[in-house]
Amino acid sequence: MTKKSKNSTLKEVLDIILYENPSTQDEIAEKLGITRRYVTKLLQPMVKKGIVRRAYILDLKKYDDFSEMFEEEKTSREHAGSYLIKDLLKNMSEHVCKQLKTSFEALLTHKKDQANDALKMDFITNNMLEKVRSSVDTAIAINPYSEFSKTVVFGEIAYDLERIGDHSGIIANFTMQESYEVDTEMMDYLKEMYKTSKKMVSWSMDAFLNEKLDLKEEVMSCEDKLHQLQKKALNCIATQMAETPFEDKDRSTYYLSLSRVVKAFERIGDISIEIIDTAGEFYHNIPRTTTPERFRRREQKIEKARREE
Known part of the structure; x- marks a missing residue:
């Protein structure tokens, strides 16, 4: 050879x-x-x-x-490093979306083996996070004083994706631990929450990786829909819990776990908003707000009520 x-x-x-x-x-x-x-x-x-x-x-x-x-044609080290890390983030994003899909499909079909597969996928997600962090450390070491020092943001995005993987794990764990299947009414809400949150992850990552900041309007629209669905889903759970005998502790525990699944979808949506806000700062120096998303929504509701008065 x-x-x-x-x-x-x-x-x-x-x-x-x-x-x-x-x-x-x-x-x-x-x-x-x-x-x-x-x-x-x-x-x-x-x-x-x-x-x-x-x-x-x-x-x-x-x-x-x-x-x-x-003996490959070399571009600048900064450009090559940025391209490489973005490629790692693209792969990580695709993997996390598959992890979310596998977790939800396990919930939908109540298949514990598929839920276990989804949990195993989280090990790969964590490994991908470490690879991005290692790449970011290297890029900063090469030239810490240039614009390329913005590469530290790549590590933040990888961490956001890892958090989405963690919330997918909550959905998979529900299937692994609970013996009751989700009823049709509640499952309809969860199906819509899954579709909406998955779109938000895909669009927010597309915005960050490809500078498609015009997608923010679509992501924000999905966020409104997601919170409407969350409210309906939690009301459904509250109604079913009220009809459950007090002594049926297993059923009560089931409803509490189900509410955590609903919350997981909501948190995936919030993280997607954080990602697209980060994209705005990364490309156009639009400062990110330090106010958590849930408080921003509360302030918006208060302001809307004042205007209506």
Whole structure:
């Protein structure tokens, strides 16, 4: 095997580590159609030099110096770093949306094995967060005084996505722990809350990754719908709880857990608002408000009531 082809294969291995979050060398080998032994041979010097850290995170500062051997056309280090981290965030966003979808489908069908799969996906979400944080630290170390220091915002977005993954976990845990299935009326509310919150995540991330700030109006409209649905869903739960005998503690616990599922969708919507507000600051220096979203809504309602008087 020539040096060039060997380097090409190594580059493919490192790209998989960067973008696809493999857990084992067997997984890398399978994706590339090569042997695990050859993957080990390629990665061994990378591990010794600290370029690759187990379980499979790249030290991007060392990788940046090392990558000249791939003889690719190089852009500025700042531009390349920004592009790379945005790509990591794009993959993380897609994964978190799949995690949310898997969690809700498990709730919809009351399948505990699918709920367990959704919970396992959270490990990958956490690993993706660490990769973004590692990349951000590297980017800031390269040039902490330039405009590229805004890269720290990428870490905030990754943390927001990780929080969405946590709220998806609440939905999956409900299916794992509760023996009662959700009735039709309540499920209709949850279906709409899921569709609305998922749109908000997708649109807010599109706004951040691709500077589509005009999507904010759509996201805010979805937020209004989500809170209307939340109010109806909680009223439904309150009505059903009132009809439950006091001594039926299992059923009462079920309703409390169900209310946490409703709250999880609401929090996913709030985080989406935070992401799109961050996009406005990142691209156009529009300051983000320090007032939590729930208090902003309360102030808006008070102001609306005053105007109506």
